[in-house]
Amino acid sequence: MEVILLQRVEKLGQMGDVVTVKPGHARNRLLPKGMALRANKANLAVFEAKKAQLEADNLDRRKEAEAVAENMGDVAVTLVRQASDVGHLYGSVTARDISNAVTEAGFTVARTQVVLDQPIKTLGLHQVKINLHPEVSVEVTANVARSEEDAVEQLRKGGAVLGTIDEMEAEEALEAAEELFEEDVPEDFADEAEGEEEANV
Numbered sequence: 001m002e003v004i005l006l007q008r009v010e011k012l013g014q015m016g017d018v019v020t021v022k023p024g025h026a027r028n029r030l031l032p033k034g035m036a037l038r039a040n041k042a043n044l045a046v047f048e049a050k051k052a053q054l055e056a057d058n059l060d061r062r063k064e065a066e067a068v069a070e071n072m073g074d075v076a077v078t079l080v081r082q083a084s085d086v087g088h089l090y091g092s093v094t095a096r097d098i099s100n101a102v103t104e105a106g107f108t109v110a111r112t113q114v115v116l117d118q119p120i121k122t123l124g125l126h127q128v129k130i131n132l133h134p135e136v137s138v139e140v141t142a143n144v145a146r147s148e149e150d151a152v153e154q155l156r157k158g159g160a161v162l163g164t165i166d167e168m169e170a171e172e173a174l175e176a177a178e179e180l181f182e183e184d185v186p187e188d189f190a191d192e193a194e195g196e197e198e199a200n201v
Contacts, residue, residue, distance in 0.1 A: 004017070080151070081146070087124070113132065
């Protein structure tokens with residue numbers, strides 16, 4: 001089926017392009033959402049008559065989207081979920097969850113604007129694309145963690161926290177103690193200890 005695009009559609013074309021799409025895609029998405037018109041002489045004439053107005057409206061919407069994108073900057077949203085010891089979620093984080101979290105952060109985003117190829121199923125920091133306009137997109141960080149404390153630690157580390165904060169603090173203390181003891185052992189004492197081990201063998 002041939003349609004005339006009334007706005008830029010990713011992977012299809014720019015405003016005014018006549019493109020061939022599958023009938024289901026046209027009927028279910030492009031035509032009902034006002035993104036395209038059926039390609040025939042009458043609609044081509046309608047498009048040509050409204051082209052200047054459509055382009056002006058598109059320009060205004062794009063400027064608004066660019067302003068919002070600048071304000072969003074480096075937005076990071078925290079999503080607290082239960083997970084296994086290896087970091088796999090019991091469930092998943094969907095586009096709806098991310099749009100709700102971004103909206104709570106002060107930026108109104110619809111679920112349909114969130115581009116998520118598949119649901120997030122692991123702990124960690126995930127970059128998610130949000131389409132504010134067909135020609136303007138921004139990336140937000142979805143910080144998926146077991147708790148708010150883990151989320152802060154993940155942002156600090158730049159990766160997933162698989163253990164609890166207490167376990168991580170204990171591991172860090174153990175590593176610091178091992179380094180301290182290795183530094184404090186005199187060389188002659190270490191040589192004596194090696195000699196005793198060899199004698200015992």
